[in-house]
Amino acid sequence: MHKIQTKYPSLRACILLLLLGMLSGITLAQQVVVSMKMDTVQMLIGEQLGLTTSVVARPGCKVKFPHFNEGDTLTTGLEVVSQTPVRETSVDAGARRRYETTYYVTAFDSALYSIPGMEVEVDGKAYTAPEVIGLKVGTVPVPLDSLHPDFFFPAFTVHPAPFVVETQWVVGALSGILIVIAMLLVGGRLASRRPLRRRRVIKPQVPPYTEARQAMDALPALESDAPLDGGKAYYVRLTDILRRYLLRRFGIQAPEQTTDETLAAIHPYISQAEQDGMAPLLRTADMVKFAGQSSTHQERKMHADYVRNFLDNTRDESMEHPQPIVTMEVLSEGMQWKFRLALWASMVLLVVGGIALILWTTVSAWQFYSY
Numbered sequence: 576m577h578k579i580q581t582k583y584p585s586l587r588a589c590i591l592l593l594l595l596g597m598l599s600g601i602t603l604a605q606q607v608v609v610s611m612k613m614d615t616v617q618m619l620i621g622e623q624l625g626l627t628t629s630v631v632a633r634p635g636c637k638v639k640f641p642h643f644n645e646g647d648t649l650t651t652g653l654e655v656v657s658q659t660p661v662r663e664t665s666v667d668a669g670a671r672r673r674y675e676t677t678y679y680v681t682a683f684d685s686a687l688y689s690i691p692g693m694e695v696e697v698d699g700k701a702y703t704a705p706e707v708i709g710l711k712v713g714t715v716p717v718p719l720d721s722l723h724p725d726f727f728f729p730a731f732t733v734h735p736a737p738f739v740v741e742t743q744w745v746v747g748a749l750s751g752i753l754i755v756i757a758m759l760l761v762g763g764r765l766a767s768r769r770p771l772r773r774r775r776v777i778k779p780q781v782p783p784y785t786e787a788r789q790a791m792d793a794l795p796a797l798e799s800d801a802p803l804d805g806g807k808a809y810y811v812r813l814t815d816i817l818r819r820y821l822l823r824r825f826g827i828q829a830p831e832q833t834t835d836e837t838l839a840a841i842h843p844y845i846s847q848a849e850q851d852g853m854a855p856l857l858r859t860a861d862m863v864k865f866a867g868q869s870s871t872h873q874e875r876k877m878h879a880d881y882v883r884n885f886l887d888n889t890r891d892e893s894m895e896h897p898q899p900i901v902t903m904e905v906l907s908e909g910m911q912w913k914f915r916l917a918l919w920a921s922m923v924l925l926v927v928g929g930i931a932l933i934l935w936t937t938v939s940a941w942q943f944y945s946y
Contacts, residue, residue: 607630607631607632607697607700607702608630608631608632609628609629609630609692609693609695609702609703609704609705610628610629610631610704610705610706611626611627611628611629611690611692611693611704611706611708612626612627612629612706612708613625613626613627613690613708613710614626616708616709616710616711617710617711617712617713618682618710618711618712618713619712619713619714619715620682620683620684620685620712620713620714620715621681621683622681623656623679623680623681624679624680624681624710625677625678625679625680626649626677626678626679626680626690626708627675627676627677627678628640628675628676628677628678628693628695628704629673629674629675630673630674630675630695630697630702631666631671631672631673631674632671632672632674632697633670633671633672634669634671634672636672636697636698637696637697637698637699638661638674638695638696638697639695639696639697640661640674640676640693640695641693641694641695642658643655643658643678645657649678649680649690650688650689650690650691652682652683652684652686652688653680653681653682653688653690653710654680654681654682654683655678655679655680656679656680656681657678657679658676658677658678658679659676659677659679660676661674661675661676662674662675662676682710682712684712685712685713685714686712687709687710687711687712688709688710688711688712689707689708689709689710690707690708690709690710691707692704692705692706692707743939744939747932747935747936747939750928750932751929751932751936754925754928754929754932755929757921757925758922758925758926758929761918761921761922761925762922764918765915765918765919765922770905770906770911771905771906771910771911771914772903772904772905772906773903773904773905773906774901774902774903775901775902775903775904776899776900776901777899777900777901777902778899779897779898779899779900780897782894782895782896782897783820783823783824783891783894784820784824784886784890784891784894784895785895786819786820786823787816787817787819787820787882787886788883788886790812790816791816791879791882791883791886794809794812794813794816794879797809797812798872798875801870801872801875805863805867805868805869805870806863806869806870806874806875807863807864809870809875810859810860810863810864810870810875810878811860811864813856813860813875813878813879813882814856814857814860814864815830816882817829817853817856817882817885818830818837820886821837821841824889824891824894825841825844827840827841827844828840829841834854834857834858834861837857838850838853838854838857841853844889845885845889849885849888849889852881852885853881853885855878856878856881856882859874859878860878
C-alpha cells in the first residue's frame with residue numbers, strides 16, 4: 576500500500592486540482608457582482624451624462640434595477656433625465672450573464688456630488704454596488720478683462736427671429752410702393768405738355784315717341800276745362816304734342832308752320848289715310864283756337880284717338896333707344912394752371928413722405944439689428 580502512494584503522487588494531485596476547480600467554478604457561477612461606472616467625473620451645468628449600473632450573475636436569474644421617473648433624483652441636486660432598457664450579454668464563456676442599464680443624469684447647480692452605491696435585486700435578494708462615485712458640476716467659464724471691467728457686458732437678451740413678419744415692415748413696404756407709383760404718375764403728367772381734358776357725358780333726350788305718349792297720358796286733365804273755353808286749351812295742347820312729334824320724328828318744322836304748310840311737308844312721309852285724318856284735326860283746332868268755335872266731347876276724343884294711333888303707326892324703334900353722348904372737353908387756362916399747381920403740391924408731399932419713410936426705415940432697421 577505504501578508503494579502505491581509513492582508510485583502515483585501526480586495522479587492524486589491532478590484529481591485534487593480537478594475537484595478544487597469544479598468547486599471554485601460552481602462558487603464563481605453563483606456569485607453576484609454589482610458595479611457602477613460613469614461616463615466622466617465632471618460636467619457643466621445643464622449637461623447630461625450616463626451612469627451605467629451592471630450586474631453579473633448566473634443565467635436565468637431575475638434582476639430588478641431601480642426605476643426612476645423623469646425628475647427623480649439620485650442624490651440631492653442630481654436629477655434623472657431618462658433610463659435605457661436593460662441590456663443582457665454573456666460572460667465567462669456563457670457561465671454567467673451581464674445585465675446593465677444606463678441612467679442619464681443632469682444638474683443645475685455647481686457642486687461636488689457624491690453618488691452612493693445603487694441597490695439591485697437579484698432573485699429577490701438585494702445587492703449594493705460597492706462604488707461611491709464623485710461628480711463635479713461646474714459653471715461655464717466667462718473670460719473677464721480685469722484691466723477693462725467696463726467692457727464686460729451682461730448676457731444678451733433673446734433676439735426676435737430674423738424672418739418674423741412684422742406688421743410695421745409690411746405697412747412700410749406697401750407705403751413705399753404706393754409712394755413710388757404715385758410719384759411716377761404725377762411726374763409723368765407734369766412732364767406731358769398735352770392740355771388737360773375732362774370727360775363729359777351728355778344724357779340723351781327723351782325719345783320722340785316716349786315724350787309724345789307721356790304728354791298724351793296727361794291730356795285728359797284738360798278735359799274738365801273744355802266746357803268753359805270750348806276746348807281751346809285742349810286743342811292747343813293736342814296740336815303742340817302732334818307738331819313737336821313731327822319735328823323730332825320727321826324733321827318737319829311743324830311748330831312754326833301753318834296747317835297747309837304742315838300737311839304739304841308731311842305728305843312724303845305718311846299714307847293718304849293718315850293725311851285724311853290729320854287735316855280735319857288741324858283745321859278744327861285752328862277754328863277752336865283762333866275763331867272761337869266750340870268743340871264737342873266726341874270731337875276731342877276722336878282727335879285724341881287719332882293722335883295716339885298716329886304715334887303708334889309711325890314709331891321708330893331705333894330712335895327709342897338713344898345712347899349717351901361722351902365728349903372730351905379741354906379745360907380752361909385757369910383750370911389748367913390750378914391743376915398743374917395741385918400736381919406740383921402733390922409731388923412735394925410725395926417727396927417729403929418718401930424721405931420720411933426712408934428715415935423711419937433706417938432708424939427701425941438700426942434699432943432692430945442693434946437690439
